[in-house]
Amino acid sequence: MSDYVVIGGARSRAMRVLWMLEELGQPYSVVNAMPGSDEVRAYNPTGKVPALVEDGVVIPDSVAIMTYLADKHGALTAKAGSxxxxxxxxxxxxxxxxxxxxxxxxxxxxxxxxxxxxxxxxxxxxxxxxxxxxxxxxxxxxxxxxxxxxxxxxxxxxxxxxxxxxxxxxxxxxxxxxxxxxxxxxxxxxxxxxxxxxxx
CATH class of the missing domain: 1.20.1050.10 (Glutathione S-transferase Yfyf (Class Pi); Chain A, domain 2)
Structure with missing residues (x-):
């Protein structure tokens, strides 16, 4: 599995995802692009950050990303269905x-x-x-x-x-x-x- 790529910098909601990855101890890289830029729109047509890229698949929305990471790595969340x-x-x-x-x-x-x-x-x-x-x-x-x-x-x-x-x-x-x-x-x-x- 490739490392995660976070689209967006610390002065946006992307900070939530960066922080989550640090707490989980997962490797990642950052594309520190501005919301609304062509660079961001290449990943998310709305131009909003953050987006998370994993193996070529893009996940938008900070809470969706955080929930996915927590469930995937079995940390920082309660068990689904509980x-x-x-x-x-x-x-x-x-x-x-x-x-x-x-x-x-x-x-x-x-x-x-x-x-x-x-x-x-x-x-x-x-x-x-x-x-x-x-x-x-x-x-x-x-x-x-x-x-x-x-x-x-x-x-x-x-x-x-x-x-x-x-x-x-x-x-x-x-x-x-x-x-x-x-x-x-x-x-x-x-x-x-x-x-x-x-x-x-």
Whole structure:
């Protein structure tokens, strides 16, 4: 089997995949191309990153890639078909709906959409929504253990920490103490630092 190829750099959702591969100890290379570029469109017609290439097959979407890698390598996830996996998937879907989607909407209206399609005022509403939703997400986390789902790290932790970093870059204030502590713990991990360097 050939090594994985990650399309996209550390300043995008591709960071989630780079981090995942580092935590799994899997070899990979990076095509640090910009979203929307011809180089990215050669792998994903939407122009979005990340994409993962394995043996000539392209998988788009960060969460789909993370789930595939976790299942394939038997790590950072609960067993498919288990109640623990259902709870993990529920958290990941909620995080996508309540945090990732809000940040993505803000990004679209900041620099992605054509200028005439951007609505500047929408970001105030999105910041309010983010402020409310962060507390709901924190309440879904295991209150007694360090990681989202309990005593063991999962892909949900990577996704959450990446979203918190993205929020900081977008000037969406994270005020929830549980989320702040979790993010600090996650970003101290050596795999995070290696992924950041690899994708820069």
């Amino acid at each position: 109640m623990a996996r259902a709870q993990q998937d529920a958290f990941v879907n909620a995080l996508n709906d309540e945090i990732d989607a809000v940040l993505w909407a803000a990004a679209r209206h900041s620099f992605i959409l054509p200028e005439e399609q951007r609505v500047a005022g929408v970001k105030d509403s999105l910041r309010w929504e983010f402020g409310r939703n962060q507390h709901a997400i924190a309440e879904r986390m295991d209150p007694e253990e360090p990681f989202v789902m309990g005593s063991e790290m999962s892909l949900a932790d990577i996704l959450l920490s990446h979203c918190m970093g993205w929020a900081g870059s977008a000037k969406f204030e994270v005020t929830n103490e549980r989320l702040l502590a979790h993010n600090a713990m996650m970003r101290a991990r050596p795999a995070f630092k290696r992924a950041l360097a690899a994708g820069s």
